[in-house]
Amino acid sequence: VSRRQLEREAAKPELPGDDTGCTVLHVDMDAFFASVELRTRPELRGKPMVVGGLGGRSVVLAATYEARTFGVHSAMPMGRARRLCPSLVVIEPTRGAYEEASHGVMELFRSITPIVEPLSLDEAFLDVAGAARRLGSPRQVAELIRARVADEQGLPCSVGVASTKFIAKLASSRAKPDGMLVVPHEAVVQFLHPLPIGALWGVGDRTEEVLTRLGMHRIGDIAATPESTLVAALGPAAGAHLHALSWGRDERSVTPNEPERSIGAEETFARDVDDVTIIHRELLRLSERGAARLRATGQVGRTVSIKVRFADFRTITRSRTLREPTDLARVVYDTACSLYDALDRKGALIRLVGVRIEGLSASAEAPRQMELSGSDEGWRAAEAAVDLAVARFGRGAVRPAALVRPDADRDRPRREG
DNA sequence: TCTGGGGTCCTTTTGCCC
DNA sequence: TCTGGGGCAAAAGGACCC
Numbered sequence: 001v002s003r004r005q006l007e008r009e010a011a012k013p014e015l016p017g018d019d020t021g022c023t024v025l026h027v028d029m030d031a032f033f034a035s036v037e038l039r040t041r042p043e044l045r046g047k048p049m050v051v052g053g054l055g056g057r058s059v060v061l062a063a064t065y066e067a068r069t070f071g072v073h074s075a076m077p078m079g080r081a082r083r084l085c086p087s088l089v090v091i092e093p094t095r096g097a098y099e100e101a102s103h104g105v106m107e108l109f110r111s112i113t114p115i116v117e118p119l120s121l122d123e124a125f126l127d128v129a130g131a132a133r134r135l136g137s138p139r140q141v142a143e144l145i146r147a148r149v150a151d152e153q154g155l156p157c158s159v160g161v162a163s164t165k166f167i168a169k170l171a172s173s174r175a176k177p178d179g180m181l182v183v184p185h186e187a188v189v190q191f192l193h194p195l196p197i198g199a200l201w202g203v204g205d206r207t208e209e210v211l212t213r214l215g216m217h218r219i220g221d222i223a224a225t226p227e228s229t230l231v232a233a234l235g236p237a238a239g240a241h242l243h244a245l246s247w248g249r250d251e252r253s254v255t256p257n258e259p260e261r262s263i264g265a266e267e268t269f270a271r272d273v274d275d276v277t278i279i280h281r282e283l284l285r286l287s288e289r290g291a292a293r294l295r296a297t298g299q300v301g302r303t304v305s306i307k308v309r310f311a312d313f314r315t316i317t318r319s320r321t322l323r324e325p326t327d328l329a330r331v332v333y334d335t336a337c338s339l340y341d342a343l344d345r346k347g348a349l350i351r352l353v354g355v356r357i358e359g360l361s362a363s364a365e366a367p368r369q370m371e372l373s374g375s376d377e378g379w380r381a382a383e384a385a386v387d388l389a390v391a392r393f394g395r396g397a398v399r400p401a402a403l404v405r406p407d408a409d410r411d412r413p414r415r416e417g
Numbered sequence: 418t419c420t421g422g423g424g425t426c427c428t429t430t431t432g433c434c435c
Numbered sequence: 436t437c438t439g440g441g442g443c444a445a446a447a448g449g450a451c452c453c
Contacts, residue, residue: 319447428449
């Protein structure tokens with residue numbers, strides 16, 4: 001709520017200004033998924049539109065600014081969005097297009113400076129200290145980026161310019177849509193303190209509730225509170241962190257090439273499920289997806305965890321750490337099933353299952369012990385063959401037997417194999 | 418209003434070893 | 436034998452972000 005307040009409240013104050021030392025840029029694409037769709041659907045421009053699934057359990061992934069005037073915003077259940085805006089146009093997401101567009105803008109950023117830290121598909125921090133001689137002041141670089149993203153990608157974005165990551169991120173959110181905001185170093189506290197507490201990075205619904213109960217509403221209120229009080233209320237890490245941020249202190253540097261920590265996949269069923277064979281089949285699909293991504297990125301993982309969401313939305317996780325890291329769907333799947341089968345929730349209605357692999361390392365340097373039986377090597381060869389076939393013939397060309405519906409190919413000639 | 422899917426990070430609990 | 440307790444890693448949960 002407060003994040004939206006932030007975007008709405010107070011017309012953008014043009015801080016007079018000098019951008020000296022403001023070497024951190026935060027670039028945030030506007031309504032990213034929706035903007036990508038509009039490139040190929042110009043007839044929808046100006047209409048309220050969202051990207052999101054059509055199923056009964058989907059949520060809004062991105063909303064155009066026209067849709068936002070109806071109160072529609074991302075993460076909102078689709079049913080509610082449709083009720084708020086009966087004329088809403090809903091477009092099904094096309095993930096590949098967003099990944100491609102994201103890759104395009106990230107490459108564009110890297111042509112400006114090598115120090116690019118992507119945060120998600122649609123936003124990144126850039127350190128432009130080294131670009132001054134070649135491209136000009138941070139403000140000029142920011143405008144250059146906006147112009148080039150518009151020209152070369154056909155997409156709108158907003159840019160925040162400041163001396164720290166956190167202020168740059170706040171600045172970009174206040175610059176939206178399709179704008180730019182520089183927060184000079186001397187203006188940081190004046191910029192920060194009137195903002196609602198929810199604007200602080202790391203303050204979500206829960207933390208906001210705690211702080212509100214303590215009588216804090218603006219970032220300035222947090223700044224005026226002793227750090228010890230915050231630590232007592234929120235824990236050492238969050239307390240110290242928020243106190244520092246409330247004074248604009250943020251030492252974190254822009255660091256490219258952050259390694260991934262985990263890879264996973266999850267799926268909400270269209271209807272709640274209690275059939276174990278359906279759950280196992282889903283665990284297999286998700287394990288396959290995860291393991292394929294491990295192999296594609298040359299990584300192995302040591303901990304397998306599953307997530308189970310019950311019909312009442314209560315969510316649990318279970319995990320097991322393997323003796324040897326793996327990139328094999330077979331191993332991930334066996335572990336996931338064994339974790340699932342150990343739950344004593346026989347017959348409970350399940351809404352969602354997920355599989356995640358953690359403790360990642362590069363497969364070349366990961367210790368791999370040869371097993372005498374060679375059984376893992378057999379699976380490795382089989383899964384490498386699957387990767388190859390998928391690369392050649394596309395996803396869906398090769399499927400493990402459990403994924404093939406018994407009646408799916410009944411009418412086709414079949415032979416043993 | 419009825420809640421997706423991809424993640425990160427922090428905290429607490431638990432079991433184990435010494 | 437009983438009793439702590441420190442240190443550690445793994446497990447579980449939860450808040451948060453886009």
